[in-house]
Amino acid sequence: MTTIPLAIPRPVHPTGIWSWITTIDHKRIGILYGVTAFLMFFSGGIEALLIRIQLARPEQNLITPEIFNQLFTMHATTMIFLGVMPLSAAFFNFVVPLQIGARDVAFPRLNAFSYWTFLGGALILKMSWLTGSAPNGGWFGYSPLTGITYNPGHGIDVWILSLQVLGIASLAASFNFIVTILNMRAPGMGLMRMPLFTWMTLVTAILLVLAFPVITVALIELFFDRAFGMNFFNVAAGANAVLWQHLFWVFGHPEVYILILPAMGIVSDIIPVFSRKPLFGYGTVVLAGVIIAFMGWMVWSHHMFTVGLGPVANSVFAVTTMMIAVPTGIKVFNWMGTMWGGSLSFKTPMLFALGFVTMFVIGGISGVMHAIAPSDAQQQDTYFIVAHIHYVLFGGAIFAILAGVYYWFPKLTGRMYDEKQGQMHFWLMFIGQNITFFPMHFTGLNGMPRRIYSYYGGLGWDFWNLVSTLGALILAVGFLIFIYNMAKSWRKGEVAGSDPWDGRTLEWSIPSPPPEYNFVEIPHVEDRDDWWEEKQRRRERRAVPVVAGGSDADEGHDIHLPQPSYWPFFVSLGLFIGGMGLIYLMNVDADGIRTLNWAALTVTVAGLFMGVVSVYRWSFEPVNDPEPDGGHAAH
C-alpha cells in the first residue's frame, strides 16, 4: 500500500498546534474533548445566566422575546450536545483504554475524526450567534413551529445541520468504543470484571448507535420539508403534527440515559475508592444499567402525556416509566451499600459523587411524580419540570462529571488539584444548585410556565425567581474557582504520583500522566478490582511499598503505536464546510417560493468533495509507516 503517493506527507510534529491537529492519541483527544466541552459548557452557562437575569424580576425587558427564545434553545442544545455528551466522551477517551488495559482505542484515527467533527458541529451551532440566526424552536424543535411557515430564516436549518454533524461525530465515537471495549480488553478481563465506568460507556455507546439514527431521520424529514417543500410535517397535506414528537422522543428519551449513564458509571467507580470497599452488588449495578438502557426505549411517550394519546397509551407509558424507577433505585441503594461499613474519605471527588447521589435522588423522585400521567398534566411545561431536569442533569450528570474531573485530574496531568479550592467549589456548587433549582419546584407548582421571557408580578413567582437568579450567580462564582484551580494546578500543582487515591482499577497502576503507550506490558487481569487486589497480594507477599507501573520511559521503545494523520481532520473540515453550505441551500421567500442558492450549493459540494477525497486518502493510508502491510487493521 505504500506505493500510493500521499498528497500530504505523514505529519511529524511532536509538539505545537499541528501535533494536536494530527494527534490520534486517545489521551490527547480526551483532553481536546474535555477542554472544548468545558468551553461550550461555559458558553451555555452564560446563556443560562442571561435567562436567569431576565427572569430575576417580573416584567423585565433586558432581553427581547426573540433573543430569549434563542437563548433557551441554545442553552439546552449546548448543554446536552456540546456539554454533557462530549464531557462524557472526554472520559470515554481518556479513561476507558486505561481501565481495560489497552494502548489506544480500536480505531485511533476514527477517534480523531469524532473529535474534529464534534468541534465542527459545535461551531456550526455557536457561530449562529454571530450570523444573527440562532435557532429559536426549543431543543425539542416541535413541528409545525419549526416548519418554514412559522419559522422562516435559517435558524432552524442551523440547528438541523449542527445536530446532524454532531450525530455523525457521536455515532463514529460510539462504534469506536463498542469495538474498543468488546475487543481490546486486557487478557483475563471478562465482561464481569470490567470497571463500572467502562460498562456504562459500553451501554451508552450501544444506546447511542440505536438512538441517533432516529433523530437523524427526523431531522432529514424536517430539512426536506423546509428546504424542498415536502410534507412530512405539513398538516395541510394530512400530516400528523405529533409524529415529530414521537420521533424526537424515541431518540430523546434514550438520549436522557446517554447523558446520565456515564455519570452513574463515574460515581460507581469513585464511591468504592473513597470508601475502600468494592462496589456493593456489582452484578446488580451492571444489570440495572443494562435494564435502564433497554427500558429507555419503552417510555418515550411520558414526554407526551398531554398530547392526547388516549388513556390506554398514557397508562402503559405511565407504568413503564414507574418501572424504570426500580433499577434506578437499585443503583442508589447499592451506592449506599458500598458506603455502609466503609472508611469514607471526603476528598473533592467523593464530595461531588455524594452530591450526585443526593441530588439525583431528588431528581429521581420528581421524575416518578411525572410518571403519574394525570398529575403530570399540572406539571408538564412548568418550572417543576425545569427543576426536575436540572436535578438530574446538573445536580446529577454535571456533579458526576466534576467528580470525575477531580478524580482523574492527577492521572491526566500528573499533578494534584488544590484540595481546599476543590472543596470550596463543591460547597458553592451544592448550595448554588439547591438555591437555583429547588425554588423552581415552587414556581412550577405555582403555575409558572417554562420558556416564557417575562411574567407579571403578583402571581407568587417574584420571590422565588429572584432566589433562583441569586443561586445561579453562586454557581457562576463556583465555576470561576474551578477554572482557576484547574488552570493553576495543571501547571504548578503538587506532583501527584501514580496512585494518589489508593485506586482499585487498572488506570492507577501506571504512571501519571500515562506514557503515550499507556502500559509497558499489557496486564493480565485476575480480579474485578484488579489493581487493588494486586496491591493486597503484594503487601502480603513482601512488605515493600507498591510502585505503580514500574516503567521508565526507555522501556517503551519497542511498542509501535499508530502514527498521527491529517486525514481525520480534513474529513471533519469537509463535513463542517458542507454542513455550513447546506444551511443556506434554499432561500424561501415570504410566499413560500423556493430558490436555490448557488453559492451555498457550491460550498456544499466543495465541502463534501473535500470530505470524500480525504476519506479516500485516509483509507489507503497505512496506520504504521513504513511497515508494509502493518496497519490495515484500523481503517
Added chain:
Amino acid sequence: MANATAAVTHGEHEPTTTGLDHRKLLMWAFLGSDCMFFGTLIATYLVYKNKSIEGALPIDVFDIPVTSVSTFVLLMSSMSMVMAYAWLTRGNLKAFRIWLASTAIMGATFLAFQMFEFRDFAVHGQLTPRTNLFGSTFFTLTGFHGAHVTLGVVWLLSILFHSFRKGGVTPEKNLDVDLAALYWHFVDIVWIVIFTVVYLFGVFEGFPGAAVSTGH
C-alpha cells in the same frame, strides 16, 4: 494482575479479546444502527400510509411486475457477491473479479430501474416528493435505499480496481471484501422488506383507502 508479555509482532494482528477483527465488529455494529435508520423511515412511511389527502397513491403508480424484476436483479447481485467472496477465499482471483464486476453491474442495473421508476412516477403518475404524504415518505425511503446502493456500487468498483494492483486484494486479506459484502447484503435485505411492505402491501386492495384512489 500478573504481567504478561504480550508479544506484538508487526504485520500480524494483535490478538483481540473476542478473537474477532475490529473492523468486522464495527461493521456489524453499524448494520445494527442502520436498521434503526431504515426502521424509522419505514415507520414514517407506514404511519402515513393511506393518509394522503390528494395526489397519486401506491395503486396509481406502482408497477409490480417491473419492480419484481429489479428486486430479482438485486437478489441475484447478493448471490454474485457471495460467490465473489467465496472464490476469493479459495484463491481464484479471476473468478472473484468476474463475480464482483457482475455484482456491481447488477447493482447499477437496479439503480437504473429505480431512476426509471422515479421518473415514470413523476411524469405519468404525477407523483413527486412534494405531491402528498405518500410521495414524501416513498421517495425519501426508497431514495435513501438507492443512496446506499450507490455507495455500495462505488465501494465494489473501488475494490475491483484495487484488485488489479499487485497484492491489492489477496485471499489472506479477504476482510476488505467481506466487509463490502456484508454491506451489500444488508442493502439487499432492506430491499426485501421494502418490496413487501411498500410495494406489495401498497397495492394490496384490502387496505382501507388503498383502492379508493383520488388520483388518476
Added chain:
Amino acid sequence: MSQQEETRVEESQDAHSVHTGHPTPATYFKVAMALSILTAIEVGIFYITALSYAIIPILAILSIGKFALVVMYYMHLKFDHPIFSGMFFFGMFVATGVIFALMALFSWFLI
C-alpha cells in the same frame, strides 16, 4: 489469559481465516434459487384476490424467510460469532419494536 480463552481465540481466528465449515458456492446458488422462488411466489400470491387479508401474514412470512436466508447464509451469521448476531438482531429488534409501537400509537391496528 486463561488457557481456555487462548484456545478460543485461536480457534475463532482459524475459523475466520480459513472459513472451514462455510457453505460452498453450490449452497449459495441453492439459496439464490430459493430466494428467486420465494419472490416469484410472493408476486404470484399477490394476484390471488381470493386470499383477502390472509395475504398479509403470508407475504410477511415469505419475506421474513428471504430475509433470514440472506442473513444466515450470505452474511454468514449462521456460522459466525454470536456477538455479530447480537449486535445486528438487537438493532433490528428495537427498530421493529419502534415501528410497531408507532403504528399502534397512530391507531393503525384499529382501522
Added chain:
Amino acid sequence: MLRLSPRYRYLIALAMVGMLAALLFGCTPNDPHSTFDARGPVAQSQLNLFWIILAAGAIVFVLVEGAIIYSIIKFRRRRNDEIPEQVEGNSTVEFAWTAGPTALLVLVAIPTIITTFDNQVSPDQNALTVDVVGHQWWFEFRYRHPDDPEKEIRFANDLHIPVDEVVNVNLGSEDVIHSFWIPKIAGKVDMIPGGGNTMWIQADQTGFYYGQCLEFCGVQHANMRFRVIVHSEEDFDAWLRSEAEPAIDSPDPLVQEGKRVFLTAGCTACHQTQSVVNVGQVSLQGPNLTHVASRTNIAGGVFDNRGEDGEVNDAIFQRNIRTWLEDPEKAKTGNVMAREAPSYMNPEDALSEAELSALVAYLSSLK
C-alpha cells in the same frame, strides 16, 4: 447508635426547619396559578394523586437521604482505620430494595390508571360544548348558538362557563401546537393543528380564574393567556344570549367615525364584528371583536381591563386599547397585527391621532 456532635445536630435541625419553612412558603394556594387550590373535580383528582406521590416520595426521600447522611457521619474515615471488610454484596438486602420500591410503585400505579381513564371520559356527553381554538398568540372560544344549531358564537380571551356543570371542550389550533390549561380547574391538554383532542372541565365555584398556553408556540408564547369566568347558571345563560346579539351601534359621531376607520383601514381583513357565524366556518386571523369592550383582557392577557372591583372598567379599557393600537409591536413584540396590518407596515398608511381616537371610541362602544 449514632452519636452526633452538638454542632451537627444544630445544623441538621436548622436545615430541616429551613426546608419546612420553604415548603410552607412555597406552596401558596392563593396565587392565581397555584395547582394546590383545586376548584374542580379534574384538578382535584390530579391534586389527590399529587399528594399520594408526594407522600410516597417524601418517605423515600427521608429514608434515602437519611441513610446517606448517617453513613457519611458514621463511616467517615478515622485515623488508623483498618481496611474495612470487602463486602461484595448481599442478595437478601438487594432483593428487599428491589421488591420494596416495586410494591410502592404498584400501589401508586393503580390510582394513576383509574384517574387517567376517569379524566378522559366526560361524565356527560350532552353537556355544554365549547370549541377552543389556538392562534398565535391568543385563544378563541366557540359556543353553540342556544337557538340555532347551524350557528355558533365566537369570542376571544375570556372563557365563560356555568358553575357546577360539566363542560366538554374540543381543542384545536389554527397554526402551531398550543395547550389549554386552567391550573385551578384542569391540567393541560395540547391543542394540535388538525388533531381532535377533547377534555372535560367543571368548576365548583363561581369566580375568576387564570388560564395560559403551556406549550412553547413562538415568540409571544409568554403572552398567550386567557381568563375563565365561572357564572351561576342563570348568569351564564343571560351572558350567552347577550353575546349572540350584536353590539349597540352608538350614534355618537366619534364612534361612527371610528367605525369608518375600522372598515377602511384594513382591520376587517382579520377582525369581525359579528359574533354569530355558521358552524365550522374558518375564523379570520384576528380575534372576533363583537363585544371586545366587555372582555377582561386584550392581546392575550397583555392588558388587564379590570378595575379595583374586578369588573371591566371603561377607562382602563380605553387606555389599554389606545396603548395597543398606538404601537402593538411595543406592547407585544412580534405579534401578527404589527407584522401584517398595513397601518403598521407602511408609514403612509399609519393611523393619524384623530383616527386613533375615533377607533378607540368605536372599539370601546363594542360592549
